[in-house]
Amino acid sequence: MSTTLAPIELQPASRSAFGEGLSRMDQAQKIKLGLGAMALLAIALAFFFMGRQPEYRVLYANLGDKDGGAIVAQLSQMNVPYKHAEGGQAILVPADKVHDTRLRLASQGLPKGSVSGFEQMEANRFGMTQFQERLTFQRGLEGELTRSIQSLSSVQSARIHLALPNQNGFFREQQKPSASVLLTLHPGRTLDRAQVAGIVHLVASSVPEMNPKAVSVVDDAGSLLSAPADAQAQGADTQKLQYTQQIEQLYTRRIMEMLEPLVGRNNVKAQVSADVDFSLVESTSEQHKPNQSPDTSVVRSQQTVEDGSAAAAQPAGVPGAVTNQPPVPGAAPINGAAAPVGVAGPGAADKPGTMRRESVVNYEVDKTVKVVREASGQIRRLSAAVVINHRTTVDRNGKETTVAIPPEQLEQMTALVRETIGFNKDRGDSVNLVNAVFNVEKTSEVEEVAWWKQAENQEFLRGLAWPIGMVGLGLLVLMGMVRPGLKLIKTPVVRSQTELQPLNAMLNEAPERPGLPMPGNEPTPEAQRITDAKRLALENPMAVANIVKGWVNGEAPA
Helix, strand or coil: CCCCCCCCEEEECCCHHHHHHHCCCCHHHHHHHHHHHHHHHHHHHHHHHHHHHHEEEEEEECCCHHCCCCCHHHHHHCCCEEEEEECCCCCEEEEEHHHHHHHHHCCCCCCCCCCHHHHHHCCCCCCHHHHHHHHHHHHHHHHHHHHHHHCCCEEEEEEEEEEEECCCCCCHCCCEEEEEEEEEEEECCCCCCHHHHHHHHHHHCCCCCCHHHHHEEECCCEEEECCCCCCCCCCHHHHHHHHHHHHHHHHHHHHHHHHHHHHHEEEEEEEEEEEEEEEEEEEEEEECCCCCCCCCCCCCEEEEEEEECCCCCCCCCCCCCCCCCCCCCCCCCCCCCCCCHHHHHHHHHHEEEEEEECCCEEEEEEEEEEEEEEEECEEEEEEEEEEEEEEEEEECCCCEECCCHHHHHHHHHHHHHHHHHCCCCCCCCCCEEEECCCCHHHHHCCCCCCCCHHHHHHHHHHHHHHHHHHHHHHHHHHHHHHHHHHHHHHHHHHCCCCCHHHCCCCCCCHCCCCCCCCCCCCCHHHHHHHHHHHHHHHHHHHHHHHHHHHHCCCCCCC
């Protein structure tokens, strides 16, 4: 009997399947499979470690080199991980440690700031000379002044240089201290004259015997902000211009606030021009009242001079007590008429002699002295120009049309403008209000930005780019390098008919015998061996193939 076996798919044993698959692969396929496995392992490790990496946030920014080095050294001692950002100007730490780290650093006095003040005096070492002590004090004073000036809202940074001369015993040869201040202002901010004067007096008051005129303030553009001692009027033109602009802006704002509720926010434009008189006038006048009546006049001084001569008087009359009495005082009034010259009294005409009398009386005269000083910055003339847009109306069809404002309303608006600016016809004020069509450029309709162009969505997609890219790379390595190797390993071995010929011959070596009745159902030893060989070929084809290969090569079976 001849028995032929069909091609059989031989399933590899479980314990030797991987090794058998690797044995069937060539060298290039093995290298490709190994590289793919290593790439997948590296991607998995990257995902694991990047997923566990904490989020970093800014601990301190805009630090100086000195403070940055001190903080980094302290973070290393505290075992706190950190990173640098913005070119080393910022230090980042994990987000969950920001506040705790700031508190711990603040307890140690960090950051100290790029400017150090009188804390330098605390580090005085033994053996310092007098010059070193003076230099340390000067540096500390400069630092304290710098901190005070940097506290101003408009000042970004400042540097101060103090010139403190040595004091000697000769008072005439002592030099006065001086100071120089360099300011760096925030973008878009300026300092007015009052603020600069405040900085000058702050520095001058902090140094003994320093004159405010000896303080120079310079900005980062090199412009001198403080007025020199020999130029008191420097910057007067700038102040006048600023004052004029403030007045013009004030009246313009008043006009806009008055007309915008009537015609709309963007339908009115106004400009005011002010002619301001900055001349300083001082006048003095002296007024005298006319002569007043004697009753209302006041005597200031009076002088009376009497001069006369007469012949020697001879005793006359009856001798007795009466003739020996002194003469009686005169009873003539002060303001009365003077007696004629040469008349001495009763009976004087009979005696030869002369008499002269002078009287001078000075009266107070009313006098008014008036000194008038006119204030500078008075408005001499105001000119206002106002343009109002035509009104926009919409018809039933939704079409917009512009209509001029009636003259009556324009006259009312002109009256409002006059009252707003305090119109004065005597000083030549003028108001010109015009109604015209505004040439408004039509802005293109805002196009709706696609969702993938929006900034927040782009930031979100940018954050997903890395994990998606890593996943895509892993899939590419898996499908292109690892999966083909695994598929080749798992593919069962299919033996062709030529390879199975020795096996078929072995199975068909049984001699043909005549059919003899089998005793019962018990198989014969020869049939049992054939059945065992078939089962062995099915269960362990590799062993059978090795046996057959040994037979073909003439080798003894193991």
